[in-house]
Amino acid sequence: MYGLVNRALQEFICTHHGEASWAAIRITAGVELEFFVRMESYPDDITYRLVGAACESLCIEPATLLRNFGRHWVLFTGQEGYGSLLDGAGSSLQEILTNLDDLHVRVGLMYPALKPPSFSCSDVREDGLTLHYFSERPGLAPMVMGLIEGLGERFGKTVTIRHSCDRNAGADHDSFDIRIA
Ligand code: HEM
Numbered sequence: 001m002y003g004l005v006n007r008a009l010q011e012f013i014c015t016h017h018g019e020a021s022w023a024a025i026r027i028t029a030g031v032e033l034e035f036f037v038r039m040e041s042y043p044d045d046i047t048y049r050l051v052g053a054a055c056e057s058l059c060i061e062p063a064t065l066l067r068n069f070g071r072h073w074v075l076f077t078g079q080e081g082y083g084s085l086l087d088g089a090g091s092s093l094q095e096i097l098t099n100l101d102d103l104h105v106r107v108g109l110m111y112p113a114l115k116p117p118s119f120s121c122s123d124v125r126e127d128g129l130t131l132h133y134f135s136e137r138p139g140l141a142p143m144v145m146g147l148i149e150g151l152g153e154r155f156g157k158t159v160t161i162r163h164s165c166d167r168n169a170g171a172d173h174d175s176f177d178i179r180i181a
């Protein structure tokens with residue numbers, strides 16, 4: 001994944017657990033790079049190893065860490081100059097969730113080697129919708145739940161999420177029933 005993601009992970013760990021924790025996690029993960037270049041694409045394995053080492057070292061379940069990281073990602077991208085992309089993708093939570101593929105198409109103009117996930121929505125209502133998530137990468141559904149919560153915070157909404165189809169349980173993709181209040 002692009003260095004932007006690894007940098008966000010680094011910032012997330014450093015903010016909540018300190019720089020020394022990050023340095024230890026990097027060593028446990030066997031990652032020699034001291035920093036990541038935002039626009040350089042790195043093997044996904046590096047990100048997965050960092051997440052695995054962080055969970056081990058901080059005694060956090062992967063699903064919890066990924067969910068919190070997903071919430072952080074919305075803040076991070078907003079602060080790193082991508083806030084206008086988020087703003088342009090929709091003026092309500094329903095709208096932005098419907099436009100996630102378009103958002104990543106725009107991101108892909110800056111990051112040409114992007115391998116984005118894909119999303120679609122069904123049962124869109126005033127008080128919620130079902131979000132379908134497709135990715136070639138395994139295990140990131142909890143991050144999507146955090147992303148939805150982060151977007152909810154951005155719009156001042158409370159979201160309740162049910163992971164209604166789970167790829168880990170044999171479904172062909174993940175889906176989330178989202179209630180918005
Ligand atoms: C302006 C804001 C955003 C930017 C700049 C951005 C950028 C990126 C980048 C660079 C990656 C790594 C993919 C790669 O390197 O091949 C990524 C992955 C991802 N993005 Fe976004 N993104 C944004 C917003 C969102 C939002 C709002 C969601 C909400 C669901 C989202 C969902 C994901 C997920 C789940 C992945 C993990 C990769 C996968 O599932 O295969 N992104 N994004």
